[in-house]
Amino acid sequence: MDLLSLLKTNPLLFVILAFVLLYSVIFHEIAHGWVARLFGDDTAWRHGRLTLNPISHLDPIGTLMLFIVGFGWAKPVPVDYYAIKNKRFGLFSVALAGCFTNILIAIIAIFLLQFESVRMNSKLTFLLPIVIKINIVLGSFNLIPIPPLDGSKILMSFLPEEAQNSLAKLEPYGFFILSFLLFTGMLNPVIAFMQNLVYGLIIMLFSFMR
Numbered sequence: 001m002d003l004l005s006l007l008k009t010n011p012l013l014f015v016i017l018a019f020v021l022l023y024s025v026i027f028h029e030i031a032h033g034w035v036a037r038l039f040g041d042d043t044a045w046r047h048g049r050l051t052l053n054p055i056s057h058l059d060p061i062g063t064l065m066l067f068i069v070g071f072g073w074a075k076p077v078p079v080d081y082y083a084i085k086n087k088r089f090g091l092f093s094v095a096l097a098g099c100f101t102n103i104l105i106a107i108i109a110i111f112l113l114q115f116e117s118v119r120m121n122s123k124l125t126f127l128l129p130i131v132i133k134i135n136i137v138l139g140s141f142n143l144i145p146i147p148p149l150d151g152s153k154i155l156m157s158f159l160p161e162e163a164q165n166s167l168a169k170l171e172p173y174g175f176f177i178l179s180f181l182l183f184t185g186m187l188n189p190v191i192a193f194m195q196n197l198v199y200g201l202i203i204m205l206f207s208f209m210r
Contacts, residue, residue, distance in 0.1 A: 016127065017134075024135050025074045026057050027105065028098035028142070032150075033077035035097040039090040041083040049077045076148070088157045095153035102139030106132045107202055136202075140194035144187070146178060147171035 006014045030052070033044025048056055062073035084090035109128045112118050119125055145151035147170045156164045170177070181187035 016130065020127075020131055020134050022054055023052075024102060024105065024131075024138055026052060026054060027101050028138060029057055029074050029077045031097040031101035032079060032094055036077070036079045036084065036094045039094065040085040041080045041094075043080045043083070044077040047078055049075075092154055092157035095150045095157065099139040099142045099150050102135040102142075103198060103202070106135040106139070106198075107205065109135070110202065110206070136195060136198055140198040141191060143194050143198075144190055146181075147174040149174070149178070 006017065030050055033050050036043070037045050037050070044050055057074040059073060059075045062075075079094060081087075081091060081094075084094065109131045112124070113128055118128070142149050143151040143154070145155040147167060152167055152171075152174075156167055159167065178187070
């Protein structure tokens with residue numbers, strides 16, 4: 001998605017997409033910091049990262065990529081994993097928090113669309129599907145177990161220490177690995193699988209609620 005082109009053809013949609021993308025990423029990062037604080041690490045809080053102020057979260061390259069290709073990122077919240085209590089469960093919870101938040105936002109949006117009064121509001125029926133799609137994409141993509149994505153740290157929480165260290169060594173090269181896999185299309189089947197998995201879990205959840 002080329003948001004810069006959209007700015008010329010449909011400025012209103014550009015603003016809506018940019019806002020939803022930006023705050024979906026921000027909520028994702030805040031969730032990491034908030035859960036880390038619950039487990040004893042207040043690094044993100046001390047650095048002023050538990051805020052909705054976008055200036056505190058914007059990453060120059062991630063923001064540029066967001067507008068050029070419709071995929072970007074915020075500055076990761078600082079987490080001191082050595083300060084985390086209950087190491088394995090703490091690592092798992094902090095890593096999962098961002099993806100869970102995006103998926104929860106999507107679930108709330110889907111839940112709202114179940115009400116006729118919401119479906120009769122043209123603005124909400126336009127906005128909520130965008131919120132759903134963006135947050136499911138963000139949540140499911142970050143579950144992929146490739147460093148530095150959250151899925152790699154979720155996987156680490158189940159691995160022995162030696163395997164954790166081996167996976168962690170890939171993190172400095174993670175951006176290049178991901179870029180290669182994305183631009184060659186090799187990651188597309190994995191992305192599709194993760195999205196279908198998340199959609200399936202959400203459908204199962206709503207089937208239990210009926």
